[in-house]
Amino acid sequence: MRVLFFIQGLTVAASRYRVLQYLPLLKQAGIDVDVVEFPKGIAGWARCLGLVRQTDLVFVQRKRPPLLIIMLLKGMGKKIVYDFDDAIMFKNSLSSHPYSLRRKLSFRRMLRFADLVIAGNEFLRSEAMKYSRNIHVLPTPIDIERYSPKSYGPRDTIHIGWIGDHGSIHYMESYKEVWEELGRRFKNVSLAIICDVFIETQDIPLVRRVWSSEKEVEYLQDLDIGVMPLFDDLWSQGKCGFKIIQYMGVGLPVVCTPVGINRDAVEPGTNGFWAETMSEWVEKLTVLTENAALREKMGRAGRERMLERYTVQACAPLMIEWLKGVGKRDGGYGKSSPS
Structure with a gap:
């Protein structure tokens, strides 16, 4: 055949x-x-x-x-x-x-x-x-032979991260007030974007990672929290949550908008959180930023969920x-x- x-x-x-x-x-x-x-x-x-x-x-x-x-x-x-x-x-x-x-x-x-x-x-x-x-x-x-879990341990800077392309960077731009509020609350937090284009931020350090197939897993493993903000519209309903699958593949906790497949991939309180409003985004990211043990627990749970469903x-x-x-x-x- x-x-x-x-x-x-x-x-x-x-x-x-x-x-x-x-x-x-x-x-x-x-x-x-x-x-x-x-x-x-x-x-x-x-x-x-x-x-x-x-x-x-x-x-x-x-x-x-x-x-x-x-x-x-x-x-x-x-x-x-x-x-x-x-x-x-x-x-x-x-x-x-x-x-x-x-x-x-x-x-x-x-x-x-x-x-x-x-x-x-x-x-x-x-x-x-x-x-x-x-x-x-x-x-x-994803291929489990390529996506291995990150190393957990004390870090001087907490990296909140997003991976995507120029076609979806507008989601990160639309949630800029969330990232900047986190930057004002915590001096040890940065926003890492893995992409071919980037947003501009004022109150939170921005780590620019130019995407490449050779480096994407390494860049993901350097994050501490993965995010997937969306709008609640028909186009977003069709999103297949691949960012979340990548985050779970390397053992990251996830905060996402509960739209479409995101609701199935992320079980609130187990491998991440849902956030609908800007204040909820800040709240959930604050909880994870302040609790390294919770980040690791949720990250490991996400990895197990990925192994069950998304390889x-x-x-x-x-x-x-x-x-x-x-x-x-x-x-x-x-x-x-x-x-």
Whole structure:
């Protein structure tokens, strides 16, 4: 069996964690793979036809091909698997209103032609159920051989940290009053941002960590508390909580906005806290800043939670089963019962 993966990009987090880290495990299971970055234009797709002819399954990650290409793939008898981990049927949190007819129609078209749909969380699954029935939920996992727990012990400075990209830095900007209030309360607290862009702060020292795949785990291990602020909107409901999974992977306690999958990943009082208002954010971060033993206890609990639910080693057998299953199925895409 051969699968051709069309991905967003080799350095894009969703591609690395939802496709590329699975490849060695797929190969061990007897699945041959080819990986191509998403083509640009019809000419780009035309150059991929040789690979398409040789494959059994076409796995499309997040983006949607033009209708002409989808029809061509189906005309060639190829099964299509579609994977997505964002609320791509809506506009993002920076938009004044979330609804987009263009996005909705593009999403609907993709799902109606897909033989298998893999969604990153239950909210995304519920949106996909409007247009398809063969849908599975698969979180964005991490590799436990790569994410080892941090070292706990006395520290001169407590690092409250966030990891992300330029597309979500606005969440950190919107919660700036929280970070600066913590800086005014505690002279031994800093804000660490692991990203390709940064915010500006006045009352709290800012540690700038330029993200790289080689250094991200090391940077995470240097944190003491992980944060994931969000807005309560449709776009945020589609977030798959990957920051939280990364924090738990290295043994960090987490403070997050209780939106979407965040409510499942973080159990208040066990591996972190929920915070809805600015005052709650300050309160919960204050509790963790003042209590090193609690940080360690919650961090270890988060690590155990991650090991139970969010590892590529646990998710790979599901991915393999689904891919092999749709590869064997004859005809009738999008018709089987939901998982």
